[in-house]
Amino acid sequence: MPRRVARRKEVSMIDDVRKDVLTVYAAADAAVGAAGPRCDASGRCCRFTEYGHTLFISAFEAEILLENAPFYEQPVSRDGCPFQIEGLCTARDARPLGCRIYFCDESYETRMAEITEEALAKLKHIADTHGTGWHYAPLHHFLNAPLPARPNNQGSDSMTPPVTRVSLPVVNHSGG
Numbered sequence: 001m002p003r004r005v006a007r008r009k010e011v012s013m014i015d016d017v018r019k020d021v022l023t024v025y026a027a028a029d030a031a032v033g034a035a036g037p038r039c040d041a042s043g044r045c046c047r048f049t050e051y052g053h054t055l056f057i058s059a060f061e062a063e064i065l066l067e068n069a070p071f072y073e074q075p076v077s078r079d080g081c082p083f084q085i086e087g088l089c090t091a092r093d094a095r096p097l098g099c100r101i102y103f104c105d106e107s108y109e110t111r112m113a114e115i116t117e118e119a120l121a122k123l124k125h126i127a128d129t130h131g132t133g134w135h136y137a138p139l140h141h142f143l144n145a146p147l148p149a150r151p152n153n154q155g156s157d158s159m160t161p162p163v164t165r166v167s168l169p170v171v172n173h174s175g176g
């Protein structure tokens with residue numbers, strides 16, 4: 001297949017994947033809205049180590065987040081998210097599923113697990129449908145990946161090895 005045609009197909013597939021992932025976000029937002037969990041606006045959901053949790057995201061979510069997020073300094077530690085500034089998310093529209101679904105409200109825990117499971121199953125289905133790989137890791141793994149477009153990149157923190165960021169989606173090229 002000529003290179004130009006192959007590239008066009010790849011771009012079209014990337015657009016399809018992006019659209020599908022955004023549809024998953026919209027469904028998750030609607031499910032969370034219907035559940036109506038309480039938010040104390042404490043900002044603790046973005047301070048991972050302090051509150052004893054880890055934000056895992058997929059490569060799909062990382063790409064959408066990093067396409068739209070403001071500049072940040074590397075390395076990023078596992079402790080918190082660099083996009084939380086003065087208690088607010090500065091990447092709100094592009095935030096990953098965990099940020100959309102996670103709330104501290106204890107009465108929402110069961111529903112939160114269900115919404116998470118459902119959304120992740122849909123993301124995995126997108127990966128299967130488009131023949132991409134499935135890569136799922138803590139947020140800072142993706143934020144510390146080498147980024148040629150980001151001049152301050154200095155590699156990962158000392159706790160975790162860097163991962164290589166790839167364009168959305170993680171395509172297993174078989175030639176062309």
Ligand code: SF4
Nearest residue numbers: 046081083084089099
């Ligand atoms: S992307 Fe936004 S909501 Fe998610 S952890 Fe970072 S600051 Fe918090």
